[in-house]
Amino acid sequence: MKDLEKFNELVNAFSALxxxxxxxxxxxxxxxxxxxxxxxxxxAYSIEESIRGIKKCIQCGALSENELCEVCSDIERNSNxxxxxxDPKDVLILEDSKSYDGLYFVLENTNEENITxxxxxxxxxxxxxxxxxFTQGLNSDAVIFFIEEKLKDLNLSFSQIAQGIPSGVSLENVDFISLHKAINHRTKLD
Structure with missing residues (x-):
């Protein structure tokens, strides 16, 4: 209907989500x-304020209202x-699980700037x-191998989230009990 142009625009905006x-x-x-x-x-106000106020942490890439996110600013976090x-939303999901007390790094792509x-x-x-x-899968395995190669001179140990989270399922679709178990029973990579 032509006289509902604004309403139709709103419907289209919602359906684009x-x-x-x-x-x-x-x-x-x-x-x-x-x-x-x-x-x-x-x-509408919350959306506008979020667009204006939310940015990525300059250190880890998580979502923040400040230069450094709450996790990077917390001196009590385990920096080991x-x-x-x-994805930045993965940090929110892991934090909600209350299973992890270390730091984060969001690796949206493997360009040289992010590796540095x-x-x-x-x-x-x-x-x-x-x-x-990472979400389990071949692409994730390739990224893990790539990162391990790029950082092998730093004498680090590497681990990944434990099996039990189905392959191809993103973290946002995993219940907190499974996520908690997967974090606490993560496996070392050889």
Whole structure:
């Protein structure tokens, strides 16, 4: 309908989000416009503030409102171990599990700049272990091997998240009990 152009734009915006289909987008748009416009205004404000205020930590790449994220700023964290994840949201998931007390490094790609940044962090923190918390799969295995080769001169031990998380399932889809067990029973890489 032409006289609902703004509503249709909202439906399209919702349906552009991951896992939101056309029907769900329609329900969400109707809810924030008609059922609960106060929630709609609050949602719009929160989105705007997040876009303005959220950035990536300059040290590890996790999400933060400051130059350094909460984890990198915490002197109580175990700097002997750095957990390498593929996505900033993985840090949030691991933190919610309360199973890990070390540092993080988000490795969204394996370009030379990221490898150098990781190397500097390892050397500055005097890290002893690199822990890979990647979605299981052949691509992840190749990245792990690549990183091990790039860092082999640093005399580190390498481990990865334990089996038990199905291959191809991202961390955001794993329950906290399985995630807790996988972290606490991680396996050393030879």
């Amino acid at each position: 991951p896992t939101i289909g056309k029907k769900s987008a329609l329900r969400l748009a109707y809810h924030v416009c008609i059922k609960d416009p106060l929630l709609g205004s609050k949602l 171990i750095i957990c390498i994840v593929q 940044k990781l190397r500097v962090m390892i050397e500055n923190k005097n890290t002893k272990e690199i822990f890979f918390a």
